[in-house]
Amino acid sequence: MHLCVIGLDCVPPELAFEQMAMPNLRALMQRGSYGRLESVVPPVTVPAWACLATGRDPGALGIYGFRNRTDYSYEGLTLATSHSVREPAIWDRLGAAGVRVIVVGVPPGYPPRPVHGVQVSCFLTPSASSPYAYPAALRGELEARFGEYLFDVSDFRTTDKPGLLRRIYAVTEQKFAIVRYLMTNHPWEFLMFVDMGPDRLHHGFWRYHDPAHIKHPAPNPFPQVFPEYYAFLDRQIGSVLDLLADDVAVLVVSDHGARRMDGAICVNEWLRREGFLVLREEPREVRPLEPSMVDWTRTAAWGEGGYYSRITLNVRGREPQGILDPAGVERVRGELIQGLEALGDETGRPIGTRVYRPEELYSDARGVPPDLLAIFGDLYWRSAGSVGGGAVWARENDTGPDDANHAPFGIFVAAGLALPPGEVPGLRLLDIAPLIARHFGLDVEA
């Protein structure tokens, strides 16, 4: 019994199923099942893949983003690593049952953890000289054949778009080459890998693909960049499928979708404007918010930037210089939800922001959850955490050009798994780990 899971970060159903020519994927859809895959909230790479691999939601994992609070201090933000995932991943459970696994590039995969098989870490690897493989000797084995491990696209914030595109292709090409090598040279029954190439393409080039993007250029210097990359990606998928015996089950999944980015809500500027956040002095330039810049004795809330925002309250007895009476927390949360959801674009036009309390989303909220999670403008808007300048709206990302944001639905295409044929509605990312467990005869609830 074998299963090959091909992870494509950020691939949305509109592109994979409708707009892009992907003959290998189409053939797989025709012989199996496919559909939209509902991601988690937030639909962000690290929590999403961790949830897919464990079948647990961000609250159960205590992973709400790339960085998570480790305590109630103002500084205590720690990067999510493989150690942050306290629940067993599907490959851990399979390995414990004697199934040999190959795991490549699944976030958060650094440091690589011991598995019953081999594992190569993900784009969160600090550098190419980091110990990114398990067992350690695998690193030399790979480098002898593929050179330096391209764990991610380097120099992403560049105006040299042709150079960026070449590096995106290189990352995808090497990832699939490594997988083809491992699957033919190491024993396995379960193989899973994630390619970050599509995500980097979307964030770097969406404006050239989407005429509705506010920065869609005319004339368009890259009109074919999406069709060509997706055709290339499809050939890479085909090259892996070609190596599989007929009885090997296949699952192609993405962790979330993608859509154009219309702009950014500067969450901390809004909190300042509304009197929730007070700085010691006006920043001279736009810069990231640092704890040392905040007058904590007059601050009730602050937020983080990223594809969505996490908002934290400064609660007396909880935060070091908390000012909010714990009894008043719910009232303040209500005010923030009302204010942010009513906030439209610069012209006041509604944009459809949703702000969640963690307990609405998760039955359990482990670790130190944010007090609120804000999804701006149905994800057509991102969150900018920077302060300075005073504007609540930004049409440029505060960390440089970015074209796309994430969307709540990714894809799945499956063949050989226990799913009805054809289009299957309603599948969630959290259903994937149980689906795989069932395929191998494991107790789903174990």
Add this chain to the structure above:
Amino acid sequence: MWFTGLPSSGKSTLAGLLGSALAARALPVEVLDGDEVRAVLNQGLGFSREDRDENIRRIAWVAKVLTHHGVIAITAAISPYRQARERARETIGRFVEVYVDCPVEVCMARDIKGLYARARRGEIAQFTGVSDPYEPPAQPEITVHTDRETPQESLRHILQHLETQGWLQVAMDAVLVPHYLTEQLRHRWGGEFERRLVEILAGYVHPEEDALPPAEQEQVLARLRALGYVD
């Protein structure tokens, strides 16, 4: 591993911690602590420049013999004179000098053995840092600052240097075993669990650590900022 620094700067503490850390990686290691060596190997030697040099010469010779047989020798003597340390470096060959940097006022305030107080009262002649000079290394392989680092931070710094310079194999000898896995193994192996685990994993089991080292965190964060994941 040649620790050098003022009295009470933290040499013995760090040498002991490093010895334990290397032993936990199943490496053969011997700590030659300054006070112990003086009591056993170098009994009768005083604190004149000649006697101090002879003390270092003997320690270096023992370290060389240990090194020759594949044992990591860790020395923790004040070794105040640069020239004597350079001779030790030549004698031993595979040599990593660790400068335990700590202001003399801090060492005096610690004064673990009460020696500074005695030196100030004139009870000890030629006491390093008070009445005899300490010559800091010009180019030590590693410098730790024990006045502003915890012993664990200094140890991490030393281990990182040894790993990045190729003296120690990196990381995968420190295999991290998650709790659920040990639980599953316990379930499968039953009463044999302890014995089999010890057989297979002895020397390789380290506690899980959540956070990456700060330098690695910064490397990853810089890229995540560029990618727009965090700002």
